[in-house]
Ligand SMILES: Nc1ncnc2c1ncn2[C@@H]1O[C@H](COP(=O)(O)OP(=O)(O)O)[C@@H](O)[C@H]1O
């Protein structure tokens with residue numbers, strides 16, 4: 001039912017009713033592992049929709065269609081005041097601006113969760129990922145991670161920085 005609160009583990013960010021939560025971090029920083037600890041219907045993920053469209057989550061030509069699917073789901077959930085977790089890198093300001101515009105349109109809070117982990121940790125986790133992303137992309141995305149001040153300036157209502165590895169769940173994730 002729209003607006004219903006769901007109990008989530010105590011060490012996770014508690015999302016206000018109807019919040020849009022942008023996970024922000026390079027490939028391998030642990031976004032999908034983190035998202036897997038929330039109810040699975042809360043997550044939108046470009047990798048998943050690229051795979052649905054092409055059988056490959058890496059197929060960048062499918063990013064426009066994946067973004068359309070994501071936007072439909074964002075609107076469907078935000079309009080009902082249901083929380084939504086955006087599980088993509090979100091390291092580019094124009095991508096975050098588009099998410100913020102949707103949250104603003106529906107008058108919902110926008111929460112940022114940047115994954116600020118050492119590059120060595122991210123590189124090691126990327127090597128252990130379902131799909132290993134080329135190192136130069138991991139490094140470029142790691143450098144682009146915005147700090148909390150920037151995220152507040154962009155319009156996020158709260159910023160919760162993840163700066164150490166959290167417990168994981170047994171739930172599968174991609
Ligand atoms: N908190 C954590 N503790 C231990 N391993 C983790 C943790 N978070 C992620 N990992 C591991 O790191 C790898 C990348 O995590 P993933 O969630 O897929 O990252 P992303 O979605 O940001 O690319 C996976 O193999 C995952 O099991």
Ligand SMILES: [Mg+2]
Pocket residue numbers: 031032033047087174
């Ligand atoms: Mg992921």
